[in-house]
Amino acid sequence: MxxxxxxxxxxxxxxxxxxxxxxxxxxxxxxxxxxxxxxxxxxxxxxxxxxxxxxxxxxxPRTVKNRLHVDLEPADRTRDEEVARLIELGASIVEDHRSDEGLGWVWLSDPEGNDFCVERSAGERAVAAKPRHFRLVED
The missing domain is CATH 3.10.180.10 (2,3-Dihydroxybiphenyl 1,2-Dioxygenase, domain 1)
Structure with missing residues (x-):
């Protein structure tokens, strides 16, 4: 189990x-x-x-970069709208990885400096979907 x-x-x-x-x-x-x-x-x-x-x-306080972070996917808004909302709540942009084509993500930090990212919403992903092929990694 x-x-x-x-x-x-x-x-x-x-x-x-x-x-x-x-x-x-x-x-x-x-x-x-x-x-x-x-x-x-x-x-x-x-x-x-x-x-x-x-x-x-x-x-x-936190002193080094997180080795693990969460990635957020907006449920009912675009990535860019969600980033704006999170900044209003107290987040800060660390690095912006958005492209002119609408791809990418935004790396933010919470009020105590913990890293997290905001990716595109499922709707945004569906519009620009390209087939991806994943394999199961076995022992």
Whole structure:
């Protein structure tokens, strides 16, 4: 039996503030109690059909580039509209990889400097779809 992805855990200096940012990004809710950890999930208790986000306060700020990050795909708007919305919520652009043809992604950071990317929406992908052939990598 394989493992399942339970939480995307983020070390941060202000767990409630960063949890609120990500809840706004994802359209989820913030849940916390007397424990310093803060959970962001669509509902409580989480259905566990998909991972939630867990924010854990730590005393030190982030100092190096993330080795792992999340990629977001807008559900009901274009990539460019989503990037504008995320900047209004407090994100910052790190690098812009959008092309004149509409391809590419935008690398952003959240209010504490954690990296994430915004890709094109499914609708934008469908318009410019080129067949891709993936293979299953076996042992």
């Amino acid at each position: 394989a493992s399942s992805l339970r939480n995307i855990t983020v070390d941060c200096t202000d767990a409630q503030r960063l949890a609120r940012f990500w809840a706004d990004v994802l359209g989820w809710n913030v849940y916390f109690d007397d424990d310093p950890e803060v959970l962001v999930a669509p509902s409580f208790p989480p259905a566990r059909t998909a991972p939630t986000m867990l924010f854990i306060p730590v005393p030190e």
